[in-house]
Amino acid sequence: MESDQNDLRTRLYRLRRSSLDLAFVGVLAVVGCFVVVSSRTDGSWLEPLFGLPLVLFLPGYALSVALFPTRTGVVASSGEHGAEPPTVVDGVERVVVSTVGSIAVGPLLALALNYTPLGIRLVPVMVSIAGFTLVAAAAGAYRRQNADDVQAARSVTDEQTILSRAKFALFDGGGSPALTVLVAVSLLAAGSTVVYSVADPDRGETYTEFYLLTDDGDELVADEYPEQFRYGHNQSVVVGLHNREQRTEEYGVVVTLQRVGDDNSTATETQVLHRYRTELAPNETDEDRLSLRPTLTGQRLRLRFLLYRDGIPDHPTAENAYRDLYLWVSVRK
Numbered sequence: 001m002e003s004d005q006n007d008l009r010t011r012l013y014r015l016r017r018s019s020l021d022l023a024f025v026g027v028l029a030v031v032g033c034f035v036v037v038s039s040r041t042d043g044s045w046l047e048p049l050f051g052l053p054l055v056l057f058l059p060g061y062a063l064s065v066a067l068f069p070t071r072t073g074v075v076a077s078s079g080e081h082g083a084e085p086p087t088v089v090d091g092v093e094r095v096v097v098s099t100v101g102s103i104a105v106g107p108l109l110a111l112a113l114n115y116t117p118l119g120i121r122l123v124p125v126m127v128s129i130a131g132f133t134l135v136a137a138a139a140g141a142y143r144r145q146n147a148d149d150v151q152a153a154r155s156v157t158d159e160q161t162i163l164s165r166a167k168f169a170l171f172d173g174g175g176s177p178a179l180t181v182l183v184a185v186s187l188l189a190a191g192s193t194v195v196y197s198v199a200d201p202d203r204g205e206t207y208t209e210f211y212l213l214t215d216d217g218d219e220l221v222a223d224e225y226p227e228q229f230r231y232g233h234n235q236s237v238v239v240g241l242h243n244r245e246q247r248t249e250e251y252g253v254v255v256t257l258q259r260v261g262d263d264n265s266t267a268t269e270t271q272v273l274h275r276y277r278t279e280l281a282p283n284e285t286d287e288d289r290l291s292l293r294p295t296l297t298g299q300r301l302r303l304r305f306l307l308y309r310d311g312i313p314d315h316p317t318a319e320n321a322y323r324d325l326y327l328w329v330s331v332r333k
Contacts, residue, residue, distance in 0.1 A: 019140075019141040019144060019145070021065075022062065022065060022137040022138075022140055022141050022144075023137075023141075025058050025061055025062055025133065025137050026062075026133065026134050026137045028050070028053060028054070028058055029054055029058050029059075029062075029129075029130040029133040029134060029137075030130060030134070031050055032050035032051055032053060032054035032058070032126075032130065033054065033126045033127060033129070033130035035047060035049075035050040035051065036050065036051045036054070036122070036126050037122060037123045037126050037127070051126075054126070054129060054130065054133070055102065055106050055129065056099065056102050056103070057098050057099060057102050058098075058102065058133050059101065059102050059105045059106070059129055059132050059133045059136065060097060060098035060099060060100065060101025060102030060103070060104075060105060061094070061098035061101075061102075062132075062133045062134075062136035062137040062140055063097075063098075063101045063105065063136045063140075064094055064097040064098050064101060064140075065136070065137070065140030065141075065143075065144060066136045066137075066139040066140040066143060068094075068097075069140060069143035069144035069146075105129070105132060106125075106129055109125065109128045109129060109132060110125050110128075112128075113125060113128060119206060206244060206245045206246050207244050207245070208241060208242065208243060208244060208245060208249070208251070208307065208309075208322070208323060209240070209241065209242035209244065210239075210240070210241060210305075210307045210323040210325060211239075211240045211325070212225060212237060212238065212239060212240070212305065212325055212327070213237075213238040213239075213240055213287065214226070214237065214238065215236070215238065215289075220238055220287070225237070225327050226327070226329065227327070227328070227329055227330065228329070228330055228332070229292075229294045229329055229330070229331040229332075230294075230331070230332060230333070231294055231295075231296075231297050231331055231332065231333045232293065232294075232333075233293065234291040234292065234293050235291070235292055235293075236289050236290065236291050236292070237289075237290055237292060238287050238288065238289050238290070239253055239255075239287070239288050239290055239305060240285065240286070240287045241253075241278065241280060241285065241286045241287075241307070242280075242283075242284075242285045242286075243280040243281065243282055243283060243284050243285075244282075244283065245282065246282055247282060248279065248280065248281050248282065249279070249280055249309055250277065250278075250279045250309065250310060250311075251277065251278050251279070251280065251286075251307060251308065251309060252275065252276070252277045252307070252308040252309075252311060252312035253274075253275065253276055253277075253278075253288075253305065253306065253307055253308075254272060254274075254275045254305075254306040254308070254312060254316040254321075255272070255273045255274040255275070255290065255292060255303070255304070255305050255306075256270050256271065256272050256273060256303075256304045256306070256316070257270070257271050257273055257294055257295065257296050257301055257302070257303055257304075257329075257331075258270045258271075258301065258302040258303075258304060259296055259298060259301055259302075260300070260301075260302055264300070267302070269296065271295045271296060272316075273292050273293065273294070273295065273303075274290050274292060275312060275316075276288065276290075277312075294329075294331040296331060297331045297332060297333055298330070298331060299330045300328055300330065301328070301329055301330065301331055302326050302327075302328060302329075303326060303327045303328075303329045304318065304324060304325070304326040305324065305325040305326065306318065306321040306323075306324050307321055307322050307323040307324065308320075308321060308322055309322050
């Protein structure tokens with residue numbers, strides 16, 4: 001019983017001692033994610049300070065430990081006494097793999113998010129990178145604890161420089177074959193992602209642009225929206241749509257005029273002024289000039305524009321709309 005307790009204490013001590021770097025990586029990943037996605041730090045020097053390591057180093061480092069858990073050890077010359085070089089990862093290799101792995105992990109996670117409802121947006125990308133780092137760090141801590149801490153490691157001669165060590169480890173057979181494969185695959189994945197992004201620049205976050213324009217006499221502008229209407233008289237507004245959903249979409253637009261309560265939020269009376277449908281191919285734009293005739297009178301009425309996809313419901317509201325816009329207008333007789 002006492003020997004079991006001593007063994008448990010020993011394992012816990014070894015885990016704490018061998019995984020301090022991974023714990024530090026996990027803390028930095030969480031802090032970096034919070035700093036980048038927090039609106040309180042917009043434009044702050046904290047964003048590059050914590051964000052760049054999260055994107056360019058931390059996930060690759062955690063991944064390298066998970067794949068090659070041996071913490072210490074350096075690469076020996078392959079010709080020394082005819083011995084085979086050990087399959088360990090030294091500091092130079094660790095930095096190389098961490099950087100290359102991070103460069104590959106970030107784009108691949110973003111590419112995966114592109115095919116989910118989350119899309120390629122700041123918060124999902126940062127959270128996914130931080131989450132990947134934490135999972136990889138946990139796996140690395142587990143594997144490192146079970147690694148053979150007494151594995152013999154050979155010394156690198158003093159004459160070798162950092163560059164020669166990295167070259168020998170990565171290209172001259174001094175490192176493990178798995179490490180060379182990892183670096184090659186990471187570079188290939190990163191390069192493929194860049195080529196894919198260049199070849200298909202429009203693929204990314206999917207959304208629909210929904211906007212209002214007015215005619216200033218020479219061109220359509222997003223300014224000088226009408227504020228005064230006359231009851232029974234028509235006034236025009238241009239409703240614009242641009243399809244960035246990466247597929248053909250059928251849209252429905254509903255224009256309502258609402259009388260609202262004292263809280264300027266709850267509609268006490270609503271009348272539909274106009275509705276129409278249109279179908280747009282990917283990256284296609286539609287700008288329709290609508291002639292609106294108010295059917296209510298009063299001050300501070302809400303002229304609301306509701307956008308729907310795949311059909312207009314029986315009772316259109318802002319809550320069930322895909323997008324909505326509104327103007328505050330007055331209608332007099």
